[in-house]
Amino acid sequence: MPDNSAPKPYPSFRSRPERIALVLVLLAVVGIPLAVLGTQYGLRPRLAPMRTIELVGRLPSAEHGGWTPDTITVFKGERVRLLLTSADVVHGFAVPKLGIETDAWVEPGKVLEVIFTAEQPGRYEFLCTVWCETGHWRMRGVIEVIDPDDAVATLRDVSPPTTNWMETGIDIDAEHPGENAPSQPPDARRGAELWARLGDRPFPEHFADLDPRLLSPSHAFARLSRPGTALGALTGSLGAEERWHLVAYLWSLKAAPDSLLRGEYLYQRDCTGCHGSLGRGDGPGAHPDLSLDTASDMARPATDFTDLRAQAGASDMLYYGKLVRGGMGTTMPYWGRLYSEDDLWAVIAYVRSFAFKRD
Amino acid sequence: MSQPPIKQPGSNWRFELTRLPFLYRLLRWRPLQFTLTLITLSFFVLALLTSFLGTPVGNRNFSIIFVWIVWWALVIILLVPALGRSWCAICPIPAPGEWLQRRSFIHPRRRKLWTLGKRWPRRLKNIWLQNFSFLAMALFSAIILTRPVATGLVLLAFILLAVGLSLVYERRIFCRYVCPVGGFIGLYSMAAPIELRVKDIEVCRAHSTKECYVGSEHGFGCPWLVFPGNLQRNTYCGLCTECLKTCTMDNVAVNLRLPGLDFFVAKQRRLDEAYKAFIMLACALAYSAVLLGPWGVLKDAANFASLDGWLIYAAVFLAFNLLILPGLFYLTTLLSRKLGARGEISARAYFIDLSYSLIPLGLAAWIAFSLGFVLVSISYALPVIADPFGWGWNLFGLRDMPWTPIAPGLIPYMQVPVLLGGLTFSIYTLWRILGEHGRERLTRAALPPAFFLTLATFGFLWLYLG
Numbered sequence: 001m002p003d004n005s006a007p008k009p010y011p012s013f014r015s016r017p018e019r020i021a022l023v024l025v026l027l028a029v030v031g032i033p034l035a036v037l038g039t040q041y042g043l044r045p046r047l048a049p050m051r052t053i054e055l056v057g058r059l060p061s062a063e064h065g066g067w068t069p070d071t072i073t074v075f076k077g078e079r080v081r082l083l084l085t086s087a088d089v090v091h092g093f094a095v096p097k098l099g100i101e102t103d104a105w106v107e108p109g110k111v112l113e114v115i116f117t118a119e120q121p122g123r124y125e126f127l128c129t130v131w132c133e134t135g136h137w138r139m140r141g142v143i144e145v146i147d148p149d150d151a152v153a154t155l156r157d158v159s160p161p162t163t164n165w166m167e168t169g170i171d172i173d174a175e176h177p178g179e180n181a182p183s184q185p186p187d188a189r190r191g192a193e194l195w196a197r198l199g200d201r202p203f204p205e206h207f208a209d210l211d212p213r214l215l216s217p218s219h220a221f222a223r224l225s226r227p228g229t230a231l232g233a234l235t236g237s238l239g240a241e242e243r244w245h246l247v248a249y250l251w252s253l254k255a256a257p258d259s260l261l262r263g264e265y266l267y268q269r270d271c272t273g274c275h276g277s278l279g280r281g282d283g284p285g286a287h288p289d290l291s292l293d294t295a296s297d298m299a300r301p302a303t304d305f306t307d308l309r310a311q312a313g314a315s316d317m318l319y320y321g322k323l324v325r326g327g328m329g330t331t332m333p334y335w336g337r338l339y340s341e342d343d344l345w346a347v348i349a350y351v352r353s354f355a356f357k358r359d
Numbered sequence: 360m361s362q363p364p365i366k367q368p369g370s371n372w373r374f375e376l377t378r379l380p381f382l383y384r385l386l387r388w389r390p391l392q393f394t395l396t397l398i399t400l401s402f403f404v405l406a407l408l409t410s411f412l413g414t415p416v417g418n419r420n421f422s423i424i425f426v427w428i429v430w431w432a433l434v435i436i437l438l439v440p441a442l443g444r445s446w447c448a449i450c451p452i453p454a455p456g457e458w459l460q461r462r463s464f465i466h467p468r469r470r471k472l473w474t475l476g477k478r479w480p481r482r483l484k485n486i487w488l489q490n491f492s493f494l495a496m497a498l499f500s501a502i503i504l505t506r507p508v509a510t511g512l513v514l515l516a517f518i519l520l521a522v523g524l525s526l527v528y529e530r531r532i533f534c535r536y537v538c539p540v541g542g543f544i545g546l547y548s549m550a551a552p553i554e555l556r557v558k559d560i561e562v563c564r565a566h567s568t569k570e571c572y573v574g575s576e577h578g579f580g581c582p583w584l585v586f587p588g589n590l591q592r593n594t595y596c597g598l599c600t601e602c603l604k605t606c607t608m609d610n611v612a613v614n615l616r617l618p619g620l621d622f623f624v625a626k627q628r629r630l631d632e633a634y635k636a637f638i639m640l641a642c643a644l645a646y647s648a649v650l651l652g653p654w655g656v657l658k659d660a661a662n663f664a665s666l667d668g669w670l671i672y673a674a675v676f677l678a679f680n681l682l683i684l685p686g687l688f689y690l691t692t693l694l695s696r697k698l699g700a701r702g703e704i705s706a707r708a709y710f711i712d713l714s715y716s717l718i719p720l721g722l723a724a725w726i727a728f729s730l731g732f733v734l735v736s737i738s739y740a741l742p743v744i745a746d747p748f749g750w751g752w753n754l755f756g757l758r759d760m761p762w763t764p765i766a767p768g769l770i771p772y773m774q775v776p777v778l779l780g781g782l783t784f785s786i787y788t789l790w791r792i793l794g795e796h797g798r799e800r801l802t803r804a805a806l807p808p809a810f811f812l813t814l815a816t817f818g819f820l821w822l823y824l825g
Contacts, residue, residue: 021393021464028401033408040750083751087415109419111751 050079050115057084057091057106057128060135067126070141075148076121082114092129092269095143096338097158105130121147122158125337131273134285137333161336161344165321168214172321173328178218178312180225182244185308187357191249194242198234203246204253206231212254213320217356218312220247248356254316255349259342260358263350266343274331279305279354285331302332305354312355319348374615375558377603386600386613389578392448393465400451402430403514405747410511414749418762420507421747424739426514427504432733434544435725443548447541447597452517453534456525457582467579476529479536485631489542490638494680496539497642498673501649501661531582534597546635547722548593549621550784554614555587555596555603562610563588571602571611578604587611592621594632622715622788625795630707633714634685640717640815641680643724647822651731688714691807699804701796709796713808716789720812723781724819727774731823735764774823782816 045052056068074080084093084106091106098116106112106128118124128139146154165172195203207215207223224243226232235243255263268277274285281304305311323344326334335344377383385391402425410422417423438446458464460474496503496513503509521533534541557563563571563586571587574580578601581587585595587602603611648654649661659665660672692710696702701709738760745757752758786809793804 015466017390017465018463021390021397024397025400025458025464028397028404032401032404036405036408036412036748039752040748085414085749085751109414109416109749111746111749113751 048081050081052081052083054083054085055093055141057086057088057093057139059088059133060138061133062088065135066139067128067141071144072141073144073146074118076145077117077119079115079117082116084112084114085110089132090130091132091139093126094129094269095124095126096343097124097340098143100126101129118143118145120158121145121150121153122156123154123337124158127270127338129269131284134331136273136285137331157337159340161320161324161339162341163213163317163320165317165324168317168321170214170315170318170321172318172325175310176216176313176315176318177309178216178221178314180218180221181309181312182241182247183308184241184244185306185355185357186241186244186248188245188248188252189357190242191245191247192252194238194245195249200230200234203250207250211317213317214315216313216315216318217247217251219315220250221312248358251349251352251356252358255346259346260349260353262343263346263348266339266347267350270335271347274302275305276302279351281305302330305351308355311352316345316348319351320344323347372617375612376553376615377612382613387604389465389604392599395449396451396454399449400454403451403518407511407514409747410507410514412748413507415507416749417505417507418736418739419743419746419749421743422507422510422514423505424736424743426510428733428736429740432729432737434540435729436733439544439547440551440722440726441553442598443551443553443593444541444544444596444598445553446544447534448599450534452514452538453521453525453531455518456522456533457531459522460525460530461579467574467576469576472529474525474529475527477527479528479532483536485629486536486542486545486635487631488536489539490631490635492537493539493542493642494638494677497645497680498676500646501658502663504650530580530584531597535583535595542635543639545594546632546639546718547725548596550619550719550722551593552616552618553598554590554593554616554620555598555600556590556612556614557588558610558612560588562608566608566610568607570605570607574601575605575607577607578602580605591624592627594621594627619719619784619788622718623791623795625712625792628711628715630711633711634681636714636717636721637685637688638680640721640724641684643721643728644684644815644818644822645676645679647724647728647731647819651728652822685714688717688808688811691811694807695793695804698806699793699796699800701804704796712792712795713789716785716792716808716812719784719788720778720781720815723777723784724815726781727777727819727823730770730773730777734770735767736762737765738763771824775820778816778819778823782812785812 051074053069053072053074055072058065058068060066072082082093086106086108088108090108092103093106093112093114094101095116098118100114100116102112102114104112122145124143124145126141126143128136130136132139144154204212207220221243223229224231224235224238224246225240227236235246238246267275272283274281274283276282276286281302283302286302303310322332323339324334324336326332335347339347377386406422406426409420413420413422434446460472462468462470462473499509503513517538520537524533524537525531563569569586570577570580572580581602582599583595583597587596587606590596598613600613603613649657652658656668657672660668663669689710692713693706695713696704696706696709704712739762741757741760745754745760746752786805789805789808789812790801793801796804
C-alpha cells in the first residue's frame with residue numbers, strides 16, 4: 001500500500017492535469033452547445049443542397065396554434081426543402097396546387113421532409129390533412145412564390161375556380177329540400193339497364209337544353225314525369241322508383257371513374273372530419289361533445305349526404321358554391337383556394353354516391 | 360479515559376475490496392471522480408440543451424428519455440441497490456459548485472476553499488428539507504417527467520442552487536441537506552452490499568490530525584461533512600473516496616458486506632429518515648396508480664388538466680404521504696407495542712425504529728415500478744441518440760429505430776419476485792429491529808407491522824398485475 005505520510009507538495013493550479021481538466025470541462029460546457037448549434041444552424045444549412053424551411057404544426061386551439069410560420073416565401077424556380085414537425089398530435093400536410101399531397105404523417109418529435117420547386121409565381125395554400133381537432137380546418141397557411149420580374153403574378157391565386165357560381169343567383173346558405181325525393185337510394189346501374197331498354201338516344205341529350213350544373217335531381221325527376229313530352233312518353237309507364245334509377249344513371253354519367261376516385265381521395269382526406277366517412281354528417285368534428293367551438297359555429301350540423309331529400313334538392317352548382325366559398329354560419333371551410341376546378345367537380349361527383357348507388 | 364469501541368453492526372462478514380490492488384489504485388487515482396463526472400456533465404449539458412431547444416414531445420426529446428428513463432433506471436435498478444450512493448460521487452449537479460469552491464478540478468490546493476464557509480443552520484441539519492423538496496417535485500412529477508421544458512427548469516434550478524449554496528456554505532451542503540434525489544438515495548443506500556468504513560476505529564481515535572475531515576495535499580476533507588471514523592451507515596457517505604486518499608494511516612476501506620446492515624444501527628435512527636421511508640413508499644404507490652394505472656381521472660388531475668382537480672390531487676397526495684400512511688403504520692406499531700409488551704420504550708421511538716423495516720420494501724417497490732416502464736420505454740433511447748432535439752438529425756442511422764418494448768410479457772414475472780423479495784427483506788429487518796427490544800413475545804409484536812408490510816405489497820401486486 002502507498003504511504004500517504006510522505007510529504008508531497010500541493011500541485012499548482014497550472015499543473016498539466018488541471019489544465020487538461022479545464023479544457024475538457026470547457027469542451028463539455030461550451031463546446032457541446034456550440035457544436036450542437038453550429039451543426040444545426042451553420043453546418044446543416046450550408047451542406048444542404050437547397051434552402052431549408054422548418055414548419056411546425058400545432059393544434060389550432062393551442063397557443064400559437066396552426067402552422068408556424070403560416071406564410072412561407074420562396075422564389076420561383078427555387079428548390080426548397082420543408083422540414084415538417086408537430087408539437088402536439090399527428091397532423092398531415094398538402095399543398096394541392098403545387099401537387100404536394102403526401103400521405104405521410106407529420107408526427108410529433110419526427111421530421112417529415114418535403115422537397116419542391118414552384119415554377120409558377122403566386123399564392124399556394126397549404127393545409128393539415130389529418131383531422132386533429134374541431135378547429136382542424138383553420139390549420140392552413142400560404143406559400144408565396146415570388147417572381148422578381150412580375151410582382152403582380154406573385155399576389156395572384158394560382159388556378160382559381162373558373163365557374164362563377166354567384167352569377168347563377170343560387171342562395172347557397174338556404175336550405176334546398178327537393179320537391180321530389182326517392183324513398184330508397186336509387187341505383188344508377190339499374191337506371192342504365194332501364195334506359196338501354198327504353199332509350200331512343202343518349203339519355204343526357206334529353207336535358208341538353210338545361211345547364212346540367214344547375215339541374216337538381218328533383219328537377220330531373222320532374223322532367224321525367226312531365227306528361228306531353230318525348231321523355232315523359234318514354235318513361236310514362238315507369239314507377240317513381242324506376243324513374244329515380246334513371247336520375248341516378250344520369251348523374252353517374254357526369255363523372256369519369258378516375259375523377260370519382262380523385263373525389264373519393266379528397267373527400268376521405270378533407271371532409272370526413274365533419275361529414276363522416278359514409279357521408280352521414282357524423283364525423284368527429286360534428287360531434288357536439290367534442291366541439292370546442294361555440295354553439296353558433298355549429299348552428300347548423302354538418303350536411304348528411306345520405307339525406308335523400310336534401311340531395312335531391314341540391315344542384316351540383318349549389319355544392320360547388322359551398323365548396324368554393326365555405327358555409328356561412330357553419331364550420332364548413334372554403335376550398336376554392338386549395339382545389340383545382342377538376343378537384344371541385346370530382347368531390348361533388350363523389351358526394352352524390354352517398355345517395356345514388358353506382359357500380 | 361478510553362472510549363468504548365464502536366460496534367459495527369452485523370460485522371460477522373466483510374470482504375475488503377480495497378485489498379484488491381487494482382481497485383485500490385483506481386479509487387486512489389485522483390482524476391477518477393473528475394473523469395466520471397465529466398462524462399455525466401456532458402450528458403447533463405446535452406439534457407439541458409435538448410430540454411429548452413428540442414422538441415416538446417417527450418419521447419422524442421433526449422432530456423426526457425435520458426433523465427427519466429435511462430438515468431432513473433441506472434440509479435434505482437442498478438446503482439443504489441448494488442453500489443449505494445455511488446451516483447452521488449459522479450453526479451454533475453454539485454460538480455461546478457465544488458470545482459468553483461476548490462478552484463481546482465482534480466488536486467487539492469493549499470489555498471482556502473472559495474466559499475463564505477457559513478455553517479448550515481442547526482435546525483436544518485436533517486433530511487426534512489429533502490423530504491419536502493422531494494414531495495414538491497413529486498406533486499408536479501406528471502408534468503416534470505413528460506415536458507422537456509419542465510425537466511430543463513428543474514435541472515437548471517438544481518445546478519444553480521448547488522452552485523449558490525457552495526459559495527455560501529461549506530462543502531457539499533446541497534447534496535447533504537437539500538437535494539431531493541440524494542435524500543432517497545441515502546436512505547436506500549443502507550440496503551446496499553457496499554460500504555466505506557474505517558478499518559480500526561482506535562486508529563482514528565489515536566490520530567489527531569484527522570486529514571480525512573480537514574483534507575491534506577493528498578485530497579480534500581470530506582465534502583459530506585462526515586468524519587469517517589464515525590461512519591456506521593451509508594446514508595450520508597457520498598462514496599467520493601477522498602478519505603481513502605487522504606488517510607495517512609491507510610485506515611479506510613471499501614467493503615463488500617451483507618446488504619442492509621445499516622438498518623440495525625439503532626442509535627442513529629431518526630424521525631426525518633423514518634418519514635423519508637414513508638414518503639418513498641407512498642410515492643411509489645401513488646406513482647404506480649397515476650402513471651401505470653388505468654384511471655384517466657387520476658392522470659388528468661396529476662397532469663394539471665384543471666386547477667381544481669390538481670388541488671384535490673395535491674391535498675390527497677400530501678395527506679397520503681404525510682398523514683395516512685404514517686398514521687396507519689403508527690397504529691400498527693401501537694398494537695405491536697401492546698401485543699409485544701414493550702412498554703419500556705416510548706411509542707415515538709418504537710414507531711421510528713420499526714419504520715426502518717419499510718425501507719427494503721420501498722426500494723423493491725421502486726425497482727418493480729421502474730421495471731414496468733423502463734423496459735417498455737428504454738428503446739426510445741436509440742432514436743433520441745440519433746436525433747436528440749427532434750430536429751431531423753440521424754446520427755449513427757438510428758433515428759428510425761422503432762419503439763420496441765423489451766419483454767413486456769415478462770415484466771410481471773420480474774416485478775413479483777422483486778416485491779416478494781422486498782417484503783421478505785422488510786419482514787427480516789422488522790424481526791431484527793424488534794429483537795433489539797427483547798426476544799419475548801417477538802412473533803406477537805411482529806404481526807401488526809408485518810401485516811401492514813404484506814398489505815402494502817399486495818397493493819403493489821394488485822396495481823401491477825391487475
